[in-house]
Amino acid sequence: MGDDLTWETTDSAVDYTCPGFDVRRDEVRLPDGTETDYHYVDEPAAVVVLPFTPDGDVVVIDEWRQAVGRVNRGLPAGSVEGTDADLPAAARRELREETGYEAGPVSHLFAAEPTNGIANSVHHYFVARDCVSTGDRDLDFNESIRVSTTGYDDLLAAVLDGDVRDGRTVAAVTGYELRNGVGRAP
Structure with missing residues (x-):
C-alpha cells in the first residue's frame, strides 16, 4: 500500500x-x-572518512570552499566513482587522493541524506584506522587542500565549539561519539 x-x-x-x-x-x-x-x-553517493593514525590522531584537511568564501577544516570526502569496487574502496581512494594517507582497517559508521530537501545524495561515513602517510596525493583540478593531523579530542572540541562548521565533519564526529562514548579517542 x-x-x-x-x-x-x-x-x-x-x-x-x-x-x-x-x-x-x-x-x-x-x-x-x-x-x-x-x-x-x-549527485552521486559520497564517502566521508574519519581517519585515525596509529597514534590516535585524526588526519584532517583545510580546503578552500568557494560557496562560503573561506578555508574550511574537515575530513577527506568525495564522490563514489564507477571504478570503485565498493564503498570501503571509495573511502580508501578518497583518503589516499586527498591526503596521501593509506588506511588500515576501514569500517562503515553510518549513512545519511544530508540535504534531502534539495539534493538526492547519500553520504556514507567510514572510520579508517592505522592510517600512514605515503605522501602521494592525486587532487582534482579544483581542489586546494592542506593536510595535517590533530588530536581527536581537539577535533571534537572544535566541532562542539562551532570552530569546525563542515557539515560532513560535524556529522562524522558526532556520529562517532554517539557510537563510541564522549571524548574517548580510538
Missing part, C-alpha cells in the same frame, strides 16, 4: 550539468492532484 504523502513523478529531465552534479527538474503530481515541478541537485 502506498503512502498518502507520495508524489508521483510524471517526467524528469536534467536542466543543468556541471562537473560533480546535475540540476534535475521533475514534473510531479502531489497527493491532492496538483501538478507542478520540483528542482533538486542530482
Whole structure:
C-alpha cells in the first residue's frame, strides 16, 4: 500500500550539468492532484572518512570552499566513482587522493541524506584506522587542500565549539561519539 504523502513523478529531465552534479527538474503530481515541478541537485553517493593514525590522531584537511568564501577544516570526502569496487574502496581512494594517507582497517559508521530537501545524495561515513602517510596525493583540478593531523579530542572540541562548521565533519564526529562514548579517542 502506498503512502498518502507520495508524489508521483510524471517526467524528469536534467536542466543543468556541471562537473560533480546535475540540476534535475521533475514534473510531479502531489497527493491532492496538483501538478507542478520540483528542482533538486542530482549527485552521486559520497564517502566521508574519519581517519585515525596509529597514534590516535585524526588526519584532517583545510580546503578552500568557494560557496562560503573561506578555508574550511574537515575530513577527506568525495564522490563514489564507477571504478570503485565498493564503498570501503571509495573511502580508501578518497583518503589516499586527498591526503596521501593509506588506511588500515576501514569500517562503515553510518549513512545519511544530508540535504534531502534539495539534493538526492547519500553520504556514507567510514572510520579508517592505522592510517600512514605515503605522501602521494592525486587532487582534482579544483581542489586546494592542506593536510595535517590533530588530536581527536581537539577535533571534537572544535566541532562542539562551532570552530569546525563542515557539515560532513560535524556529522562524522558526532556520529562517532554517539557510537563510541564522549571524548574517548580510538
